Amino acid sequence: MADRVITLSINGAERQIDNDPRQLLVDVVREHLDLKATHIGCLSGDCGACSVIVDGEVRKSCLSLAVSMEGAAVRTLDGWVDDVLVRLQSAFISTNAFQCGFCTSGMLMAAYDLLRRNPCPDTLEIRKAISGNLCRCTGYEPIIQAIQQAIEK
Structure with a gap:
């Protein structure tokens, strides 16, 4: 072809x-x-x-x-700077919302998309937004905490 x-x-x-x-x-x-x-x-x-x-x-x-x-x-996450993304990245670091880091870029994209559409989602909305992303190491609670922390900043 x-x-x-x-x-x-x-x-x-x-x-x-x-x-x-x-x-x-x-x-x-x-x-x-x-x-x-x-x-x-x-x-x-x-x-x-x-x-x-x-x-x-x-x-x-x-x-x-x-x-x-x-x-x-x-x-993509490469070379992209945005206030919401920076808040999310900082929150992921401070809450240890990653271990191997493999899922992190997808989780950040899902969280960014959520916060762009809804700057103050509740926990259920956060869970739904990241539900299409698998994490085998960290589990989901630190990721949810990171997104909640990014909302508060």
Whole structure:
């Protein structure tokens, strides 16, 4: 299958990418653009480690063909500075809401998306927002505490 050039915005910078139409967004982000904060976990949408923000909505990049991102604005954790994200990152550190760190980027994306839509969610809303992300090390309580701490700042 012939490669196709796609144009998209990655973390605010417009990029043209020559890619195979069968290639996943997660592969383009990690392999073509060398942005490693987006992790490859399950390749089936179950773990959430590959979560990115596409046109303002959280999306699992292992379920998205890169070719379908033509003209989209994609955000990863790499090189992105935002007040809400900084609060979340600080709270994750202070509450030890990570151990191996593999799920952390997906959890941060889910939490960011939640706080962008609802700056003061309750615990049930937080649980629902991160429910698409698996954590095998930390458990969910420190992550929920971190998001609650980020709300309070």
